[in-house]
Every structure is written in structure tokens, then in C-alpha cells.
Amino acid sequence: MSDVDRLFADLKAKQQKALMPFLTAGDPNISFTARAMSRLEEVGCHLFEVGFPYSDPIADGPIIQASYTRLLDRGLKQADIWQLLKNTQSMNSPRVGMCSYAIIHRRGLREFTDMANGHGVAGLIVPDLLVEESGPLRAECQARDISLIPLITPTTPPDRARRIADAATGFIYYVSITGITGERTQLPPELTENVSWLKEQTPLPICIGFGISQPEHVRLLAPVADGLIVGSAFVRRVAEAADIAKEETVLAELEKFAKGLLAELSSTSG
Amino acid sequence: MSDPNGTELSHVPDSAGRFGEFGGRYVPETLTRALDQLSAEYTKAKQDPSFQRELNGLFSDFVGRPSPLYFAKRLTEMCGGAQIWLKREDLNHTGAHKINNTLGQALLTRRMGKNRVIAETGAGQHGVATATACAHFGIPCSVYMGAEDVRRQSPNVYSMKLLGAEVISVETGSRTLRDAINEAMRDWMASVETTHYIIGSVVGPHPFPMIVRDFQSVIGIEARAQCLERWGQLPNTVIACVGGGSNAAGIFFPFVEDEEVELIGVEAGGRGVSIGDHAAPLSHGAHGILHGSYSYVMQDEDGQTSDVHSVSAGLDYPGVGPEHSYWKDSGRATYTDCLDDDAMAGFEALVKNEGILPALETSHAIAKTIEIAAQRSSDEIILVCLSGRGDKDAAEIRRLRGDES
Numbered sequence: 001m002s003d004v005d006r007l008f009a010d011l012k013a014k015q016q017k018a019l020m021p022f023l024t025a026g027d028p029n030i031s032f033t034a035r036a037m038s039r040l041e042e043v044g045c046h047l048f049e050v051g052f053p054y055s056d057p058i059a060d061g062p063i064i065q066a067s068y069t070r071l072l073d074r075g076l077k078q079a080d081i082w083q084l085l086k087n088t089q090s091m092n093s094p095r096v097g098m099c100s101y102a103i104i105h106r107r108g109l110r111e112f113t114d115m116a117n118g119h120g121v122a123g124l125i126v127p128d129l130l131v132e133e134s135g136p137l138r139a140e141c142q143a144r145d146i147s148l149i150p151l152i153t154p155t156t157p158p159d160r161a162r163r164i165a166d167a168a169t170g171f172i173y174y175v176s177i178t179g180i181t182g183e184r185t186q187l188p189p190e191l192t193e194n195v196s197w198l199k200e201q202t203p204l205p206i207c208i209g210f211g212i213s214q215p216e217h218v219r220l221l222a223p224v225a226d227g228l229i230v231g232s233a234f235v236r237r238v239a240e241a242a243d244i245a246k247e248e249t250v251l252a253e254l255e256k257f258a259k260g261l262l263a264e265l266s267s268t269s270g
Numbered sequence: 271m272s273d274p275n276g277t278e279l280s281h282v283p284d285s286a287g288r289f290g291e292f293g294g295r296y297v298p299e300t301l302t303r304a305l306d307q308l309s310a311e312y313t314k315a316k317q318d319p320s321f322q323r324e325l326n327g328l329f330s331d332f333v334g335r336p337s338p339l340y341f342a343k344r345l346t347e348m349c350g351g352a353q354i355w356l357k358r359e360d361l362n363h364t365g366a367h368k369i370n371n372t373l374g375q376a377l378l379t380r381r382m383g384k385n386r387v388i389a390e391t392g393a394g395q396h397g398v399a400t401a402t403a404c405a406h407f408g409i410p411c412s413v414y415m416g417a418e419d420v421r422r423q424s425p426n427v428y429s430m431k432l433l434g435a436e437v438i439s440v441e442t443g444s445r446t447l448r449d450a451i452n453e454a455m456r457d458w459m460a461s462v463e464t465t466h467y468i469i470g471s472v473v474g475p476h477p478f479p480m481i482v483r484d485f486q487s488v489i490g491i492e493a494r495a496q497c498l499e500r501w502g503q504l505p506n507t508v509i510a511c512v513g514g515g516s517n518a519a520g521i522f523f524p525f526v527e528d529e530e531v532e533l534i535g536v537e538a539g540g541r542g543v544s545i546g547d548h549a550a551p552l553s554h555g556a557h558g559i560l561h562g563s564y565s566y567v568m569q570d571e572d573g574q575t576s577d578v579h580s581v582s583a584g585l586d587y588p589g590v591g592p593e594h595s596y597w598k599d600s601g602r603a604t605y606t607d608c609l610d611d612d613a614m615a616g617f618e619a620l621v622k623n624e625g626i627l628p629a630l631e632t633s634h635a636i637a638k639t640i641e642i643a644a645q646r647s648s649d650e651i652i653l654v655c656l657s658g659r660g661d662k663d664a665a666e667i668r669r670l671r672g673d674e675s
Contacts, residue, residue: 055574056448056560058455059298069443078572101296102559106573128296128562132286155303155462164299178300179460 002147003094003122004170007047008205008226017265018046018227020207021234021258022098024067025050025081028242034087036238036254041093043255044262049125049229052081052099059127061182063232067239078103085119094122096149101129104137113140123147123170131164138167147171154178154194165202171226174198176210182232184211187220195224215264222268230261271529273600280526282596287476290600292592295475297562304462309477311382321377328373329488332406333363339496344623345640352646354639355505356656357493357521360628366658367489367517368399372468374485376403379466386465387411390454392419392447392513393584393631394426395658396470401435412436414453416446419583422666444577447587451561471514472591475562479591486520493653494524501651507532507642510655511635512552512605513585515594517657522603535594536638538580539607549578551590552598552605560589566598581610581670582630608634614670616640617660629658630666
């Protein structure tokens, strides 16, 4: 049982839904990311997705990609990300790593999961690792109580969705749209129906991500989801913090934005 | 001839898209259904005689195949060694081997009922070949091209536009082929249900490396038959340039079971062996994942793709097709690299001795051929894939040589 499992069991008992901000690790610097996570935890966010910058992201839209490029150009190394994870290890909220398989493979599956485990990482989301290729990493994650969280998308056929769900641990990341990450004004009309179907196929919690950026989205999705993942809407606000003088303003803005979503989440889930 | 697992070298990939340990599929879940659909449609098309008939008809009447096998007499005399024969893919419609693949994939696009095509391009040859196939079939087409390549291959940009394609200049990352592939993949993430991505080389997730190799194999199949017809024997050596590796895969694959035929791939050595100065992952890289498959790649210790350099836009790529990695590690083919300056010398030698203006990509293979031919006896035959013509490079070559306009 990982910290992700414990969190969702606890939330279920309290009939609560999770809000999971995505933050790019080290954006604009390690100490800011740590402060942002801590402040967002204080206002009630439940778990965090920590993005490992990658040079060639395919599933990410312009906002998150730009944050990756910015940081890699500035010389961010994997060691800095481990430092961030070490600095935030005392938080109560589980931290889940979002990392390309290119990075994990280069480090070595065993060494990478050892590092993750040693820094209290509760789960991994590997956006370019399909269920067919996931066996070796799943074994390493299982041995260390790290959840390996898969993505299911609107283009995933039903039998394949069941197969992915059967191999999943932690929760299932349901991708709201056919496309890349980024804020959307409208989400597809069939989304709630698709998630309701998926809920019948698996006992695992289902969190919805991609495109979610507004309280209206939360109102629509909270009844069917166990959690919501919000990325670009946070990362876009964080980009302003590149100017050190603005760090405090940005932190306040992040809190305010999260509070708005959380208020909607608790009133809807009720 | 078999690999260490007992698989015959020509019987790859397996159903998971593996060439030995290389290849596979490392992409977001969103793309899986389209890749499965492409695999299924390709399997059906291969067994459908009307598909092969239509493709062969296009090859002969639209492309001008078979491409000639040409004896480079004066170049051979200059080297004073092995005979140099050129497989003239530069004489194809649109000026390179790329059209072999785009016509095949355009036919697959139509069979799958998709109504839009996207592509990436480096030198612009694949972009022009895709735009041409799409104009031929009346399919709307968008081509992603790195901003640096838009600059250095401008004649091809204009040709694509004339052919009705939308050319999207990519400003992210190194603004070259690798970034163009990233952007095309991102477009495909959102458009996958109605759009086919015609990838231009033997790279990417399964089934692309297999499909592109198969369509390009017409080069080697023809060349092998032409050799047997002319001399009643196979060449001693086959040489081709390798960026992603599609012309090399196309000419090598039909010779893979002919153990006595030596296969040599020539990568872009750029300015030298330091990271960032070349684009030669088979010569200087390590095993890793890029653009959906496991292969040799230029990567740093954190798994971030390294910057690469080549004078030639078509070879300026940090990865390589997984089948080349398989041939390298099994010892079936050898890979070497050629510096920018040597490629320029190869270009000039072919122009002056034969009156053929090769592409800068192809010039890498020519330069290495000149070096190797000089060390071999005149009984030996070297077959070179003259993968493309150099008209597109004229302005860039003028700039590099410092010639006046």
C-alpha cells in the first residue's frame, strides 16, 4: 500500500474528492517549488504531481513545454529535482513524479525507483510508457510500494481500458480530451459518461486531468471523479515568479486559484 | 544469418515492433489506437494485390522507377580502386528516395479513411514528397519544419507551398528536425482520429520503422536485381548515408541475408567528436529512448536529448532508426561518420567528375565511398545509394563556400 492508496482510502471515508496540482520541478527555482507546494498544502490541496522537465515532451502543451525548456536551458539537473523531493519529504501530502520513460530508462529502472523511494515519492506517472511495455518498471515499483499510475484516454478502446486498469496501482489518470495538456474553456460532453463507465470497471480511484482550469470544470467533474489534476493553469501562474520581486504575489495568486477550485470541489462532492 | 536469439536478421520486427531489443512503442496512450489501426491496415494492404498494383503503377509512371544503376567511371578512376556504382534515387520525381515512402503511406491514409496528413521534415525532401503525394491524391497536408531548416532549405519550403501544403515553422528547442517531429506528434495527439502522420524515416513508434523500411526497400530490391543482371553477382559493399536512416534501410534490407555483402552506413560527423558537434548516435551515442522507440541516441546522463550538429539538415538528428541499432549490435552492418568538410569535398568530387549534384546528406556517403574505394582492388564493386539531388542545397553551399551570388 502506497501513500497514494492511503490518501484515497481516507478521502473516500470522508466522502471527499482530491485536488492535485501539477508543478514543474524547479520552476523557476527549487526553493520556490517547495514553498508553493507547502502553501498549496496549507490551503487544502491533497497531493502533488511533480513534473520532471524533459527535452522532448510529446503529451505536453505549450505552457508546460515552455517551463521544461526554460529550466533545462538554465541548467536544471535531475540532482536538483531529487533535492526538491528531499526538501519536501516532510509534507503530509503524497508527491507523485511525472517523468518520461526516456529519463527513467537512462538512470536505470532499479536505481530510479530506489531514488524515488528514498525521497518518499508515492507514485509515478510515466506518460510515454504503455501497458505493453510497463512490466519491468511495474515490478520495480511494486517492490518499493510506489504506485504506477497509468493514463486512459478517450481513444482507448474499452477492452484495452480494462487491461490498463487491471495493471494499475494508486489511481487511474483519465485524460479528459484527445490532445495535449493545456487549459481549455470547454471539455468534451461525453467526458462524464466515459468516466462513469470506467468507474464500473475498476475499484481504483479515478482522477481526471488535461484542460481543467476553471471552477465550472470542477462543478461538472467532481460528481464522477475521485480527484482532479490541474497543471497548465498553475504552471502559467508560476511563470510570473521568474521575477524574484513577484514571488510573494505569485504564491498568493496560486493560493487564491486553488482555494476557488477547492471550494467548488467540497460544495459539489458534499 | 541469425541474431543471438536465433531470429533471422530479415525476420524483424516481431509483433511488438522489436528489432532484437530495439524499437517498440514509447508514446502517450492517446496514440495507441491509431498505431494499432495503422498496423492492421498495413497488414491488410500487404496481402491485397490491388494495393501493390496501385503502388507499383505509381512507382513506374509517377516516380519514374526503376531508378538507374550508374557507373561513376571518372570518380572510380580518380580513386584508383574499386568500381563505384550509383543507385540513382536522385532521379526520382521530387529528387530523392522520400517519395517511395510518402506514396505508400498516402495510399494507407486513403484506405484508413483519414482526410488530413501531417509530416515533419528536415531537409525538406520528405516535406516536398509528402506535399506531392497529397496533391496527387487531393489530401490536405501540413508540414512541420524547424525554423533553422526553413532558413537553410528555403527552395523546398516554397515548393511545398506551391504544392498546396501548409508549412509550419517550428521555433521550439533546437529548431531542427527533432523539434519538427515533436510538433508533428503534438498535432497528432489532438488530430489522431482524422489525421495520418506520414513519418519520413525509419524512426518513431512501431509500426513506422517497419512500414517506412518496407516502402523504401524498393531501392535495394531493384539494385540487387540490377547487380545480378549486369554482372551475375552481388556488390561487395553497399554504402548509404544515415540520419534517421530510411535510404540506408531501403538499400540495405534486401541484402541483409547476403552475408558476403558488406553494409556501411555513414553518419554526420559534423565538426568533430565532441557532444553537440555531430549527429552520429550510432558512432558516438548510447542506447536510449527518443520519439517513441528504443535505439541509439545522443543523450546526456539525465536522459535529456543532446543538441546535435550537421551541415546537412536531413542528417541533423540525435536519434536513428531502431533497425540500424539492431544491425550495428548484431554486426551485420558497420557505421562510420563523415565530417562536414569531408562531405563538402565529396560533393565537389561528384559534381566535377560526374556532373551530378548530390544532396549534402548524400555527399556524406560519397565522401566515405571515395575513401573506401581507394583502398580496394579494381575487381571489387561498391554500390552507393545516391539518395537525393543537391539543387535544394545550392544556396546553402554558396553560403558555406563563401562564393558570391
